[in-house]
Amino acid sequence: MTGNHRRHSLAARRRTRRLAGLAVAATVAGAATAGCGALGEALGTSVDRYDAACALLVDGSGSGGEAPDGFDAEAKLASSLPDFLADRECRTLAYAPITRASEGSLCQAEPLDLDPDADATLDRDELRAAQRAVASGRALELLECAREHSPGSDVIGALDRVSTAAPEDGEAFSVLVVSDFVQRDSSFELPHEDLTTPESRAALIDDLAERGRLPDGLSGATIYPSGYGMRLSRDSDAYADFDAFWTELLEGRVGADVDPTYQR
Template structure:
C-alpha cells in the first residue's frame, strides 16, 4: 500500500465530519444565478521537512491555518492542486487529490456555502499531506524546496490561466549539495557561485507560469537582519533571475 493510499481514507473521513453537510451536494442538480463563478488555478506546497517543527520557530500547520483561507479567497481559486517539500520532493509518495472549490453541481446549497466548505476541505487536505510527510522520518534529513517548486509547476492545471501558488515553507533548502544552514551567502559572488551549481545540476526549474506567495519565508532568519538580507537576496536571485517567477513576488 502506497503512502497516498494510506492518506485517502483519513481525508474522506474528515470531509464527512465538516459542519456544512457535503451530503447536500447531490449530483445532477445545478444551482442557477448566484455569485460569479471562480476560475483560478492554484497550487499549495507544504514543507514537512526537518525544519518544519514548532520547536524550530517555523510551524507549517500554524502557517496553513493563518494564511491558506485568505490566499484561496484573494486568488479566487477554483481548481487546487498540491505538492510536498520533503528530503526528495520529486520522488515523494505523499500526495493529495485536487479539489474543485466551485463545482458545477451543488444541489440546493447556496454557492458561497459550498465554497466555504471546500476551502475547509482544502485545509484538511493540506494538513493530511503534512502528516504524511511527518510520518516518514526520512524527511528529517533535508528540505528540497526547489524540488517542491518544480513539482507544483508541473501540476499546473491545463485549463487554468494564471497559476497562483502558496508555498508554506521557511525556504531553508537543504540537499546533498547545498545546505542553507551552512552556506556562506555573505556576498553576491558567493551567492552566485552556489546558484551556478544549482543551475548546472538542473535544480532550478522554469517557474515563469507561477504567481508566487509564501508563508513562513525566512522565519528562521528573521531574528538576524543581516542574515535575512543575504538569505532574501539569494532567493530573489534564484526565483526572479533564474527561475523567471514574475512580479509581484510576495515573500513573507
C-alpha cells in the same frame, strides 16, 4: 361568436402554446449542446465561477515545529491557506510536499476543485467555504505524511514538482509555500553555502541550473511564502543574504514573482 370561430380560436391558442413550448425546448437543447454555462443562462441559473489555478507546498522538516523553535507549519497553514484560497479565487488546488527529496516523495494529495458544479439551489459561497475546509484537511494530512516520510526541506524540488500543475495557456498560477525556505536536501544545504556576495550566490544558482535543479514551468507564476526566513529573523545580515539568494533564484532565474501577502 360562432362555434366554428371558438373552435378555431382554441386551436390557435393550442398551436401557439405548443410552438412556445417547442421554442423553449429548442433553446434548452441548444444550450445543452453549447455547454453547461449556456444551459445555465438558458435556465436563468448561471453564476460567476472561479477559474484560477493554485497550488500549495507544505514543509515537513523539523524546522516546521511549534514556535519559538520552529516556524510552526500548522499555524501558518491555518492562518494563510483559507485567505489565500479566497483572495486568489482559486478554482483548482494542486499539492506538493516539501521533504528531503520532494520530487520523488511518496506523499501526495489529490488536486481539489474548490468551486465544483452543483445544483443551482445551493448557496455558492457556502459550497466554496466547505471545499476550502476540505482543502485545509488535505493539507494537514499531507504535512503529516511529509513529517513521517523522509523529513527534510527540498523547497526547490517541491516547486519543480508542482510546476506541472501550471496552466499551459499562460494563465495566472498562484503558489502558496508554507516553509521557512531553508533548503536542505541530499546535495544542497543552504545554511552551509556562501550567500554573502552577488558572485557567490550567482555561482550557486549556476551550479543548480547545470544540474537541472532549477524549477521549470513557473515563469510568470506568483509565489506566496508563509514562514519565509523566520528562523533567520534575529540575524539581519544573514537574513539579507538569504533573501537575496531566493530573490535572485526565483525572480531572476525562474521568472516568477514573489509576493509577501501571507508572510505573517
